[in-house]
Amino acid sequence: MFGLGGSGEGVVSMTEREKERRLAPLRLIESYWHGLLGADGLAPLRSQIDPRGIESALEYAFLGERIAPMLAKLRVSGTHLNELMGLDMAGMPLSTLITPEDREQLGAAVSKLFSEGLEIRLRLVAEEGFGKGRLTGDMLLLPLRSDLGDMSRMIGGLVTHGRLGRTPRRFRIESISMRKPGQAPIMPAPLPAPVAAREPLLGLAESQAPYRTIRTPKAPRETGKRPPYLRLIISNDD
Template sequence: MTEREQERRLAPLRQIESYWRNLLGDEGQIPLRSQIDPRNIEEALEYAFLGERIAPMLAKVRVAGTHLNDLMGLDMAGMPLSTLIAPEDREQLGAAVSKLFSDGLVIRLHLVAEEGFGKGRLSGDMLLLPLRSDLGDMSRMIGALVTHGRIGRTPRRFRIESISMQAPRQGEAVPAPAPSEKPDPAPRPVYKPALKPAAAPRGLAEGATPFRGAPPKETKDKRPPYLRLIISNDD
């Protein structure tokens, strides 16, 4: 792969990271999830995803670009991020995810896909960037995954060839934790007044679930109400 081709392939990662860095506060404060506007990374949305911390070493994909879905042969929304990684390397990913949420580090991974019948050579690069929820706790992320090669038969899972970590503002390299390193405990949420959410744009926007009140209580003097079938297509 030529240098020019590599630069072109990694362009979505650079666009997302540049946008994220522009959102950093003057003192390097991690951006809020609600600050992410998909219209500003439109050319990279195919490769982007949003994640949420669900355990000290585990993140769940909330919204996924079409490229991730193509790699797995299914909709990645609601799936653990580790689904993309070979089982033997998931602990290594978990240690990096723990550092991302506890220390707000920028994580870069170089990946090589497992090969087999209908699964040719495929390499990839993943970028993970921390975000804060509207309550102020660092429990969200935005990331991207680009690959080089033919996807072939799905699902495609990847081995981790290398991991690098950097502080968000200074760009100082941080040693990657060993797979056996004990993860940092989950940070205690910092409760702050919720920011007024902006209008949800399309792309990486997440749908809201409408509120429905409780049904009226039955009385002895009234006949039982007729049953009604309520169909909800909300997640």
């Protein structure tokens, strides 16, 4: 920090200024999305999104769609996401960016985004290793409606701080906050319990069923008896 005297007046925090600069693309995406919200807080339509409205944030932005209750696929991906993973992320699940052990947490948050129209913010820390130094990230997820009116689309952004290093770079989730548009953030503690097995693919339909545990029935034990549909037939025609 730099100051003009011992009183603290005129002190400028370079850390805060750097943070504001780094998060500027997410703030632009968020403010643009808020400008498209309906008077009743209804999420904007996917067709309302004009790339020119977030031109300076396009490399960090992405568009996605719901393909299962807890899973979203990227349809359009900014160049920064592609650089992080070392491949074109368009067509890939959003969870590809997250380490396997934290994907259930992401799935629970994605489910809330689509079912309740919540704004989601994630604080991320990348895995480290050979050629992979300290790298942190911030992700923003905002709901959109399809042209049919169902909440099955999203717009989001991902910015990082640190050296990229060797790719791919996947992230652990450090924290998640959620909120209704215009309300204070909700800190989930804990997140909704994940399902034990992935539910069937439902396309763009939205499931209203509550979280539940799916148990696999036990296989019947072998008894050594013949199945009831097998019969012994003896022919005396010869």
